[in-house]
Amino acid sequence: MDPSTTPRPTLLVVDGHSLAFRAFYALPVDNFSTEDGQATNAVYGFLTMLSQVIEAEKPDRVGIAFDVKGGTFRNELLTEYKGTREAAPEELLSQLPLIQQALTALGVRWIEKTGYEGDDVIATLATMGERDGCRVLVLSGDRDAFQLIDDDVTVLYPGYHFKDLKHMDSAAVEAKYHVTPRQYPDLAALRGETSDNIPGVPGVGDGFAAKWINQYGGLDAIIEHADEIGGKKGEALRENLDQVRLNRRVNALVRDLDLGVTIDDLGYGHVDADLTERLFGELQFGERTRTKLLASFNTAPDALGGQGQPAIPAIVEPLVDTLTDVASLRMWIEQYCPPADATGDGPDRSLDVIAEYDRQSTQCADAVRRSWTLYVDGDAKPGHAEARMAAIMAGAHAVAFDPADPRYHDTLRALLDTHAGSLSVHGFKELLHMLAAADLSCPAVLFDTNLGGYLIDPDFQGGGLEECAAHFLDIHIDERAGGPSQGTLGFEDDDQDEDPVQRCIDHAAVVAALARRLAPELERREQYPLLRDIELPTSRVLFHMERIGASVDRVRLDELHAQFADESARMETIAERAAGRSLNLQSPKQLGVVLFEEMGLKPTKKTRKGSYTTNAAALQMLYSTSEEGSKANEFLGALLRHRETNKLKQIVETLIDAIDPKDGRIHTTFTQTVTATGRLSSVDPNLQNIPNRNAAGREIRSGFVPGGGFVDLLSADYSQVELRIMADLSGDEALIEAFRAGADFHRYVASLVFGIPVDEVTPDERARVKAMSYGLAYGLSTYGLSKQLGIPNSEATTLRDRYFETFGKVHDYLESLVANARRTGYTETIFGRRRYFPDLNSPNRQRRDAAERGALNAPIQGSAADIMKIAMVRADRALRGAKLTSRVVLQIHDELVVELAAGEVEEVTALVKDAMEHAVDLAVPLDVSTGVGTDWQRAAH
DNA sequence: CCCAGATATTC
DNA sequence: AGATCAATATCTGGGC
Numbered sequence: 001m002d003p004s005t006t007p008r009p010t011l012l013v014v015d016g017h018s019l020a021f022r023a024f025y026a027l028p029v030d031n032f033s034t035e036d037g038q039a040t041n042a043v044y045g046f047l048t049m050l051s052q053v054i055e056a057e058k059p060d061r062v063g064i065a066f067d068v069k070g071g072t073f074r075n076e077l078l079t080e081y082k083g084t085r086e087a088a089p090e091e092l093l094s095q096l097p098l099i100q101q102a103l104t105a106l107g108v109r110w111i112e113k114t115g116y117e118g119d120d121v122i123a124t125l126a127t128m129g130e131r132d133g134c135r136v137l138v139l140s141g142d143r144d145a146f147q148l149i150d151d152d153v154t155v156l157y158p159g160y161h162f163k164d165l166k167h168m169d170s171a172a173v174e175a176k177y178h179v180t181p182r183q184y185p186d187l188a189a190l191r192g193e194t195s196d197n198i199p200g201v202p203g204v205g206d207g208f209a210a211k212w213i214n215q216y217g218g219l220d221a222i223i224e225h226a227d228e229i230g231g232k233k234g235e236a237l238r239e240n241l242d243q244v245r246l247n248r249r250v251n252a253l254v255r256d257l258d259l260g261v262t263i264d265d266l267g268y269g270h271v272d273a274d275l276t277e278r279l280f281g282e283l284q285f286g287e288r289t290r291t292k293l294l295a296s297f298n299t300a301p302d303a304l305g306g307q308g309q310p311a312i313p314a315i316v317e318p319l320v321d322t323l324t325d326v327a328s329l330r331m332w333i334e335q336y337c338p339p340a341d342a343t344g345d346g347p348d349r350s351l352d353v354i355a356e357y358d359r360q361s362t363q364c365a366d367a368v369r370r371s372w373t374l375y376v377d378g379d380a381k382p383g384h385a386e387a388r389m390a391a392i393m394a395g396a397h398a399v400a401f402d403p404a405d406p407r408y409h410d411t412l413r414a415l416l417d418t419h420a421g422s423l424s425v426h427g428f429k430e431l432l433h434m435l436a437a438a439d440l441s442c443p444a445v446l447f448d449t450n451l452g453g454y455l456i457d458p459d460f461q462g463g464g465l466e467e468c469a470a471h472f473l474d475i476h477i478d479e480r481a482g483g484p485s486q487g488t489l490g491f492e493d494d495d496q497d498e499d500p501v502q503r504c505i506d507h508a509a510v511v512a513a514l515a516r517r518l519a520p521e522l523e524r525r526e527q528y529p530l531l532r533d534i535e536l537p538t539s540r541v542l543f544h545m546e547r548i549g550a551s552v553d554r555v556r557l558d559e560l561h562a563q564f565a566d567e568s569a570r571m572e573t574i575a576e577r578a579a580g581r582s583l584n585l586q587s588p589k590q591l592g593v594v595l596f597e598e599m600g601l602k603p604t605k606k607t608r609k610g611s612y613t614t615n616a617a618a619l620q621m622l623y624s625t626s627e628e629g630s631k632a633n634e635f636l637g638a639l640l641r642h643r644e645t646n647k648l649k650q651i652v653e654t655l656i657d658a659i660d661p662k663d664g665r666i667h668t669t670f671t672q673t674v675t676a677t678g679r680l681s682s683v684d685p686n687l688q689n690i691p692n693r694n695a696a697g698r699e700i701r702s703g704f705v706p707g708g709g710f711v712d713l714l715s716a717d718y719s720q721v722e723l724r725i726m727a728d729l730s731g732d733e734a735l736i737e738a739f740r741a742g743a744d745f746h747r748y749v750a751s752l753v754f755g756i757p758v759d760e761v762t763p764d765e766r767a768r769v770k771a772m773s774y775g776l777a778y779g780l781s782t783y784g785l786s787k788q789l790g791i792p793n794s795e796a797t798t799l800r801d802r803y804f805e806t807f808g809k810v811h812d813y814l815e816s817l818v819a820n821a822r823r824t825g826y827t828e829t830i831f832g833r834r835r836y837f838p839d840l841n842s843p844n845r846q847r848r849d850a851a852e853r854g855a856l857n858a859p860i861q862g863s864a865a866d867i868m869k870i871a872m873v874r875a876d877r878a879l880r881g882a883k884l885t886s887r888v889v890l891q892i893h894d895e896l897v898v899e900l901a902a903g904e905v906e907e908v909t910a911l912v913k914d915a916m917e918h919a920v921d922l923a924v925p926l927d928v929s930t931g932v933g934t935d936w937q938r939a940a941h
Numbered sequence: 942c943c944c945a946g947a948t949a950t951t952c
Numbered sequence: 953a954g955a956t957c958a959a960t961a962t963c964t965g966g967g968c
Binding site: 586588589607609611613614615616643644647648650651679686688689690691692693697722861864892893894895 | 945946947948949950952
Binding site for chain 1: 953954955956957958959960961962963964965
């Protein structure tokens with residue numbers, strides 16, 4: 001990446017008052033006044049001076065800072081602050097609003113902040129610009145601005161004639177004052193500033209101040225060694241220490257104000273012609289002045305026909321700094337990484353001290369803009385995580401190093417301990433795994449671009465950084481790396497193995513760009529509370545669960561495997577004998593040939609692609625209609641048994657393969673950003689679909705056991721969460737009452753639906769109502785209901801009608817979900833998690849119907865997912881808080897599995913149950929049933 | 942080797 | 953004609 005191919009944009013920050021003063025005193029009032037006596041010299045001078053600088057420097061962005069009337073925090077420190085500076089003459093003050101109006105008309109952004117000086121606004125803008133990868137020019141006649149100077153910031157300091165602006169960079173400051181820009185405020189504090197009525201040490205000027213600074217390193221050290229300084233000046237220093245300290249506090253500029261603007265808001269070039277004409281008319285500017293100013297401000301660099309200026313590139317080209325030793329990393333961090341407390345309004349919540357869900361506080365963009373980025377390259381797989389390389393990006397600067405390198409390890413640890421609250425990452429959970437591999441941890445994090453992207457668009461199947469960058473930034477990382485015309489002209493050898501350091505840094509830059517892009521979007525969609533209060537804390541819990549893993553009984557699994565394999569093989573033999581030939585029972589195609597051609601069975605329903613289905617339901621149908629004792633009957637019976645046992649054999653096999661030989665446990669990965677509704681999923685292996693419905697399959701659960709040092713497993717699951725959520729959200733009194741009534745919920749509902757006493761409800765009636773209840777939230781059709789229950793469509797229709805008569809508000813609620821989604825484009829869970837449904841307006845009937853069912857289901861399934869995440873975080877916190885050893889190991893949507901340590905059974909059961917039941921306060925109580933046993937099957941209840 | 946389709950499992 | 957939300961994993965068979 002050759003920087004010259006993507007020039008860094010330039011930001012011009014102007015000290016408005018300083019420029020207005022200059023203009024006022026440079027031009028005679030007499031020559032610049034309107035007929036009715038309004039002075040215009042400052043307005044005229046200000047605008048022409050500004051236009052000159054813009055033409056000379058051709059910045060891409062411009063921001064003008066102004067002071068606000070009234071005191072600032074500095075007045076409270078120093079009562080006499082700026083006391084002798086003669087109040088600006090009324091003739092100048094009256095022009096300030098005119099200047100601001102003119103700037104607005106000319107399309108130039110000006111900014112002020114109550115309680116702060118223009119200098120602080122300047123410092124903040126400069127810092128923001130630097131962070132966004134800009135070259136920053138500060139136009140100011142105030143020497144306090146010199147402290148802002150560094151590689152990226154230059155101060156334009158007016159000389160005697162305004163025209164000869166001095167470009168003050170580090171070298172210029174050092175040449176003139178013999179101190180670095182960072183040390184300049186120390187020097188100023190010693191020397192004082194007469195123009196601001198700030199007394200320094202009597203008899204100490206620039207020369208002595210610089211001498212001391214260079215001798216001792218800085219003001220703090222000088223104060224420390226004040227006793228050692230001899231002579232009159234040393235005495236004077238000791239007598240004025242308090243004053244000097246105060247001076248230093250007063251001249252420190254505030255660099256992290258919340259100005260409510262981004263650098264991208266500081267574009268210019270769009271003159272409001274009407275407004276300008278009117279204002280310039282009132283000011284009685286001459287024709288030549290008008291056209292010149294208009295042209296000057298309308299000609300933004302590269303403006304294409306006046307439309308817009310170049311966008312700030314999403315990616316800030318990293319300025320890579322080289323590390324030589326620990327000290328260099330420490331210094332780098334101190335210089336560039338913002339401490340957590342500088343990020344402002346409190347997104348720095350330690351994840352171990354989770355605040356209550358706070359839907360109101362949704363601000364994060366400003367903090368994220370100021371945040372630093374950590375990218376770790378390595379492997380996040382639970383069990384064998386590894387951290388190969390780490391890159392830190394802060395502002396436009398970046399460094400990379402091996403986090404395990406003892407030279408940097410402790411410094412990184414300290415950085416994470418103190419600065420994690422202002423950290424942006426991509427994939428907090430994965431980061432925790434990789435950090436843990438390097439014996440590091442991370443107490444908090446401000447932003448996660450993976451989770452953030454997921455909350456913005458849960459239907460986007462992204463996951464990786466590359467996909468996110470492509471989706472949200474339209475940046476294609478691979479192309480960036482190896483693409484043509486990227487500065488490798490004539491050198492085509494190193495495309496293969498790109499420098500891992502550069503790669504890591506590039507990725508950190510992408511994360512930084514993503515964070516800046518996503519945070520405002522997250523704010524706009526009010527999703528930040530979900531990220532901060534639910535997803536990030538959940539990530540940490542999942543990290544622990546994955547790292548711990550689930551213990552299994554290898555012997556038991558082997559035994560089950562042998563059992564299933566044996567039966568599967570026997571069934572295969574029988575099936576082949578009945579078919580009269582060998583075939584692959586796992587090939588639907590081959591099965592079709594045998595069943596529908598060779599055996600001549602009546603073809604079943606077709607699949608989408610036209611072939612005949614051989615799924616279990618169809619085979620069962622064929623089986624029960626085939627003649628007892630026939631070859632087909634025998635074949636189908638064996639095939640069905642084979643299907644079942646072979647599947648179970650396969651499941652056990654993958655579980656066995658997944659056992660980590662290091663600890664005999666299975667470490668699944670919970671993916672937090674894949675489901676469109678907010679649920680988790682489990683991969684590699686999937687531990688959320690271990691058989692449970694059939695007795696044979698359920699046996700596999702007996703292979704999940706407490707690990708060494710633990711005595712039992714606890715299984716805790718929510719009863720009818722989704723129905724309870726429906727009751728709460730719909731506000732249906734009858735349904736709410738049904739839950740309050742306790743006892744057998746489905747039986748009670750059936751009695752209401754059929755209008756009969758509870759004890760007269762038959763098992764069949766109960767089953768029908770239960771299926772109806774659950775089908776509701778899925779958008780189940782009467783056709784589907786009839787098929788599921790094996791009843792005629794007419795009966796299903798009657799059932800549905802009676803159900804909705806009984807629970808009218810449920811019906812209304814479900815309809816309102818779809819209606820609202822069609823209006824707003826999205827659905828929302830209790831906690832505000834959104835899912836978008838563009839297909840609700842699709843002309844395609846099928847897609848539209850599917851979207852309607854989705855819109856029905858998403859808020860309900862999603863709310864249940866939110867609740868479970870909160871419950872997990874609460875449970876984890878409760879267990880840790882009580883210093884218990886027992887730990888959550890699995891989550892299966894509405895169930896938590898906990899590994900119980902000896903003597904903790906009762907306490908843990910109570911804590912987990914409470915954590916789950918009180919995760920949220922609904923109109924109906926949440927009910928959690930628990931069971932304890934020596935394996936997962938026995939823990940079932 | 943990759944992808945789609947069919948089938949299975951879970952909540 | 954199609955008709956239940958959300959997932960993951962395995963196997964087959966076709967295509968490159």
